[in-house]
Amino acid sequence: MPWRATDRAELTLNAEAAEAPEYLLEDQVGHLLRRAHQRHTAIFQATIGDEQLTPLQFAAMMKLADVGETSQNQLGRLTAMDAATMQGVIKRLIARGFIARRPDPDDRRRLLLTLTGAGESLVAEATVRGHKISDETLEPLSPSERQVFLKLLRRLSD
Amino acid sequence: MPWRATDRAELTLNAEAAEAPEYLLEDQVGHLLRRAHQRHTAIFQATIGDEQLTPLQFAAMMKLADVGETSQNQLGRLTAMDAATMQGVIKRLIARGFIARRPDPDDRRRLLLTLTGAGESLVAEATVRGHKISDETLEPLSPSERQVFLKLLRRLSD
DNA sequence: CGACCATCGTTTGTGTACGAACAATTCAGG
DNA sequence: CCTGAATTGTTCGTACACAAACGATGGTCG
Numbered sequence: 001m002p003w004r005a006t007d008r009a010e011l012t013l014n015a016e017a018a019e020a021p022e023y024l025l026e027d028q029v030g031h032l033l034r035r036a037h038q039r040h041t042a043i044f045q046a047t048i049g050d051e052q053l054t055p056l057q058f059a060a061m062m063k064l065a066d067v068g069e070t071s072q073n074q075l076g077r078l079t080a081m082d083a084a085t086m087q088g089v090i091k092r093l094i095a096r097g098f099i100a101r102r103p104d105p106d107d108r109r110r111l112l113l114t115l116t117g118a119g120e121s122l123v124a125e126a127t128v129r130g131h132k133i134s135d136e137t138l139e140p141l142s143p144s145e146r147q148v149f150l151k152l153l154r155r156l157s158d
Numbered sequence: 159m160p161w162r163a164t165d166r167a168e169l170t171l172n173a174e175a176a177e178a179p180e181y182l183l184e185d186q187v188g189h190l191l192r193r194a195h196q197r198h199t200a201i202f203q204a205t206i207g208d209e210q211l212t213p214l215q216f217a218a219m220m221k222l223a224d225v226g227e228t229s230q231n232q233l234g235r236l237t238a239m240d241a242a243t244m245q246g247v248i249k250r251l252i253a254r255g256f257i258a259r260r261p262d263p264d265d266r267r268r269l270l271l272t273l274t275g276a277g278e279s280l281v282a283e284a285t286v287r288g289h290k291i292s293d294e295t296l297e298p299l300s301p302s303e304r305q306v307f308l309k310l311l312r313r314l315s316d
Numbered sequence: 317c318g319a320c321c322a323t324c325g326t327t328t329g330t331g332t333a334c335g336a337a338c339a340a341t342t343c344a345g346g
Numbered sequence: 347c348c349t350g351a352a353t354t355g356t357t358c359g360t361a362c363a364c365a366a367a368c369g370a371t372g373g374t375c376g
Binding site: 023024025027028029030031032033034035036037038039040041044055059062063066078079080127130131133134137138140141145148149150152153154155156157158 | 181182183185186187188189190191192193194195196197198199202213217220221224236237238285288289291292295296298299303306307308310311312313314315316
């Protein structure tokens with residue numbers, strides 16, 4: 001028999017007899033991480049200014065602008081996407097003309113990616129918005145709280 | 159023209175002339191939230207003990223055990239899933255015999271959900287594992303750091 | 317009563333996420 | 347050199363995530 005919300009007071013009284021420990025979804029890290037991420041993507045979509053551009057597509061382009069020409073898998077590692085996910089992300093960015101692909105002359109397994117002119121323009125415009133998105137996501141926290149939070153969050157990200 | 163990694167030293171020198179401010183993906187909240195969530199789901203899948211059970215399915219069942227019989231949309235609100243997502247999650251849990259559904263006699267639009275016997279058994283077993291998953295996710299942090307982190311994270315989750 | 321609007325659950329379409337299997341290529345060791 | 351292991355990119359299948367449109371039902375207000 002599952003514990004109901006109304007049983008909680010009673011359960012506190014005879015906690016030793018309880019076979020099923022409490023489990024409050026609202027207090028679990030996973031649930032909070034998921035909701036915080038949901039909130040962030042909503043802010044992203046409302047702020048980025050391009051209806052079609054998704055957080056992963058944006059991340060791939062920003063990273064590509066950062067490191068220059070790289071292979072698909074390498075860019076995937078840098079942005080924490082697996083090869084299968086990368087496949088779809090790059091396909092859409094190529095379809096929109098933001099990224100170009102050419103075979104690596106030194107390793108015929110590889111496909112080298114670069115930003116097109118349109119891609120570079122988009123990156124230039126989106127950079128400011130990207131910072132705005134990060135700011136707005138952290139807006140509920142004070143400046144010092146933000147620093148603490150980011151430091152701890154980074155340690156939970158491997 | 160995008161800034162390359164090798165331009166960063168120069169950019170620091172004439173920051174005022176820079177049109178495109180730096181954007182390091184690794185320092186952005188959204189990216190860190192995504193990676194922390196990825197890590198959590200990996201821990202979940204390795205610890206929950208049921209290959210087929212996903213984090214959302216688990217969340218729906220735990221919440222249903224908590225509040226008792228409710229409608230599909232209501233459970234969706236309690237677990238932060240929209241109606242379309244809920245549709246699939248509940249469908250799979252019904253197919254596996256963990257949840258039963260009956261029409262609400264007082265409101266013919268609603269479908270009331272309950273745990274089956276098998277569902278209650280699963281919840282009882284999975285509760286301990288659920289806590290273990292939360293602990294392991296927070297393992298990189300000290301006990302006091304965990305408290306601080308959860309408090310801040312909760313404020314970023316709406 | 318009747319028009320209007322909100323809510324419930326469903327379906328469709330697009331985009332992550334990732335395991336698994338695959339062919340082509342490269343690399344390492346014997 | 348040559349067999350076997352590793353890497354690269356692709357495809358398939360399943361499961362979130364959410365916008366949008368839909369039919370059915372319920373509630374409100376003139």
